[in-house]
Amino acid sequence: MKANRCPKVAALIDIGSSETRMQIAQVRKGKMDRIEALSYPVALGRDVYATGRVSQTTVRELIKALEGFLNVIREYAVSDVTAVTTTALRRAKNRDLVLDQVKIRTGIDIRVLEDNEEKSLIYYEMIRTLRESSALPDETTLFSFVGSGSVGIAFYNGRTMYDSMTVPTGALQLGEMFRSIQQTTDDFGHVIADYIHSMLTYDNLEVDCRNIRHVVFTGSMISVIAAMTDCPFTGGMYRIPVEKMRALYDEIRAQRPESIAIRYKVSIRIAEMLYLSLALYLSLVSFTQADTVLSPRSDMSDCLIRSVLIPAELAAYRDYLLDIVLSCAATTADFYHCNKAHSEYIRDISLKMFDRLSSQHSLSQRDRAVLELACVLHECGHAVSARHHLQSGYDVIRHTDLIGATKGDMLLAATIARYNELEEPDLSDPEFESLPEDSRTRAAKLTAIFRAANALDNTHTEKLSDITVRMREETLEIAGRTNENMYLERYAFEQCAAYFTDVFGTGIRLRVRSALK
């Protein structure tokens, strides 16, 4: 059979903190069909959380695991291999060297997923599974993922995620903490609860929690907890009563991991993780009114491999990402008292310009999203410093963790929002100069659009209506209707025109018509 007549087969390797996993899947009848699922224990996390580095022994183990996976990959004539890694390798000081060694020995390029990317993938899968099972709550819901390296918390409003945070301490790291605190207290659960509470308080998120009746948790220990509380996996998820979780926790809290391991026939590692994960879950749930924990299957690998195999899935995931990025960005903008109407207004104009210029800018949909992000967040700096609002805004945006956005995205958005009609990017700006070369060009193009759009609402009064954007004789013409005085906007707009032309090689002009007939 000719290869091109066969459905595509893809492999996804996920190098996690405690195990390296691979799945191979194909498309059958339009749906993803998993063919293989392998997991091999490689304790990257142990090394990294203890020493900050991955030891050579562990690197060898990782390479051995990947070589085994490659054998299986060959058995299925896999056309597309994606390898990603998350917390452990992300935090390893010798990350680049490890990646290089793996590349040389196995030929596998590993992409290091940022924390936000990882979490957004996980939440996507959780939402997707719940939606498929018609179990997605239509009111505010707390989502959480307890990983070995970090804990993700996100809030869902019945339509989309609107806020999120990452607690940079996962079960494995808590384990290290646990071992030292264990000597002084036998109720580590309270320590964890305090810790979680302090993290939520920073963002005033504990207020949001109070009225929440639905919690959706995931993590590697959920299936163990479900098994121990006799909760079967039905309808694509576990449903674990909080009461049962608490009873299990009460039962094991006074036991040493060794005793838990013997009693429940699990390894000591699992016993330890079980205790810590339970403590984390119960701490989170204690801030809410929920009486049942939903736990759908939520493997980020599923989302990644589906995106490779099914173009529509990729598009759906992008839509979701954009949706949550902008929703969370809006929450952040609210927090900084940004002018929402102004942001929406210039966002609309920017996107019209972006789309009209598509044949000339060769930018991606992701860049379009970053432009939107810049529009939503560009006023954050005002809440910090009226005098240095541009610089403050740059700093705030750059250091904001937004689920669905990478650090690169945030840096780009911060750079775009850094300029108004009076400031334009050039290499004398240390921030602009520090961008990677390819990002500089993208930043320049997006900034040119953003500045022009922003200039059109210089007074934050959205004077122009019926705005259209079209190309006329090598010039981008923005036309609108108003009866109001547009002098200030015109002035600002003209300040931006030269730079715009520099960037796109195209002129730009504003055409204002009277609204009076």
Added chain:
Amino acid sequence: MPDDRKKKDKKKVTTSKENTPYTSMENLNESIPGAAFPTVKTDVIAAGVKPLSQPENPYPYYNRELSWVDFDARVLDEAYETENPVLERCRFLGITGSNLDEFFMVRVAGVQVQVDHKYSKRDVSGLTPEQLYKMLSDKIHDFSEKQYSCLRRSILPTLRHEGIEFIRPDKMNEQQLSFIRSYFDKVLFPVLTPLAIDSSRPFPFLANKSLNICVRLKVTDPADYERKGKDKKGKGKERQEAFAVVQVPGILQRFLEIPGEAGHTFCLLEDIIIRFMDRLFEGNEILSCSPFRLTRNSDLEIDEDSEDLLIEIRESIKKRKRGKPVRLELMSGCDPATAKFLTGQLDVHKEAIYVENSPLDLTLFSKFANIEGEDRLRYPKLTPVNPPADFWGYSDIFQAIRDKDRMVHHPYESFDSVVSFVRQAADDPDVLAIKETLYRVSGHSPIIAALIRAAENGKQVTVLVELKARFDEENNINWALKLEHAGCHVIYGLVGLKTHCKITLVVRQEEDGIRRYLHMGTGNYNDSTAKLYTDIGMFTCREPFGADASGLFNFLSGYSRPPIFSEMIVAPHGMRDTFEALIRHETDNAKKGLPSGITAKVNSLVDPQIINLLYDASRAGVRIRLIVRGICCLIPGLSGVSENITVISIVGQLLEHSRIFRFENGGNPRIFMGSADWMPRNLDRRVELVFPILDEDLKKRAFAILDMIWSDNVNARQMMSNKEYVHIEHRGRPAVNSQQEFIHIAREKFEERQAAQMASPAHPKESPRSAEEDEI
């Protein structure tokens, strides 16, 4: 084969004291189970004392070694059975010999090691190693007598009646003597090496199971033998006595056909050698020639942490050849001085000396059963049906499996279907990968050839060769290297676990995506034993099975942790728990008044936990039918313990080998098949696979197979509460020989389809092959 329906309608009792043997090294592979249970007073329970399951008074348990000898006794029954063709009786006798050899090499050796180390803990059956060793020795001595009684009083006279006889040189005429003289000169003499024994030449190393002749000599040439020993007066003897050993060459056939007046006349090799022994010791006077045979401890000690398991096993095989002697067989009438000399030299327990009739080493009769030109004295040749009914009309085996699950019952249906599966996969351009487990393979295995071809054709071929398959280690190492050279990815199994499951996975790229085809079986991928062992195989491409199979191979390859299996039951990851749960479920159902019942066909039932659960089930009212070919440590029919349990054992022309498990499941019966027996080793220390039959047609067929075996009253013997096995009385019912019935069923199905094809104007997808080359 004679009409079995006439056979064995008389009640014939084989008691546990009446020791007699049958095939199967497969029963020997387990180490002595630990004394996990306290002493069991079976006599108390048998006497009617209500048994309880409390630790201080657990359920009865029959010692597995003693049970094994009983099993071998049932095989010897077949050698006694005058209605069996006489050469088949010879074969059964030979099998009892080889079985007993292996029993000594592994099981008796294990007990002896415990005795030597003064290990005194009682086993599950309540016996100390010392008690057991003594009981075994007594039992095997009795058994050995029976073997020779069978040979001399029953088989040899029958052979003579059929014109076949063995004669010794002293009864030969001049022509015959001349013939063996010539044979000795031309063939034997060049390969014989007498090994002298004296102070400078210590007792030679003798190979395990080799037949030797110890020669006592009067040395007349002092140059050859050192003078030693003085008489009381200090005067040196003129002529010294000495010993030498001559090994009967194993490379030559043990029996030689010589000219005779009619029929066939045979002479044993050792008799020829003894007749002309003086030629080997010219100048010395031969005082006596005494054949003897040594059996050694052959249990491998393998360091599985070794860097290279293959090298480690090779080394262990070398050591095995030098294991401690566990049995010395002497011939009755053996020269007393020689006997004393040998027992002194070989350091064997008194109980380990077995004085037997001629000839030593009855395994020769397995080969003798194949002498040419005497088919009338053997079972009629069994021709496996090819193609099996389930594959009728298909030239594309993958198409057949895609259409529905398929089942093949060997040897009634040809093993060729399994070979074809691998062959087609090897040549099919759409096949990407083949994975297979190999435990025991035949000498010129077509499966291996197909795997090699597949690798040469660019397929990804992964073969798990179990190097630790007892007594096949060397063979498997050779195959493993051949496969490796051909480009296959060969893996040697897992540390601490023997891979015993029988599974082949074919990954195929098809228009609608990757599809996995599977064969799972109850028997080895061995085309030779597939002609003699009754086994069942299932082909499927159901996706859950495919995913489970991939997970299993990834685990075996060391690529992945064991997965959670959705359909397959895999040891040691959950098989014990699953079987225990299934049995408990029946117990619960019986207590609730729901339909319940268990029918299990295994080669051995040894596992104490499973046995206890079966007793529990019986007490709850579950009707339990057990078909246990070999060792059975459960005692049926005990009041208050096991009166709902019936145990039968089938020993017949073919070796019962399939493992089938049926659970009534509240009226919705489930049936499973696979590679596992109910023994601790299978459930805890091996990778075993048991699979459910899901296809409704195949389920019905599997139920029918099990029912047919259960209805056997020709080859079946029932185990009684006193551990004796008795033939099942017909009581007016027709005789049922299940193996013969399966032969008829397979043929009938074949003929039905052939007739349908002839009658149908429509052309089948492809004409089936009508020739059945496979013959038994």
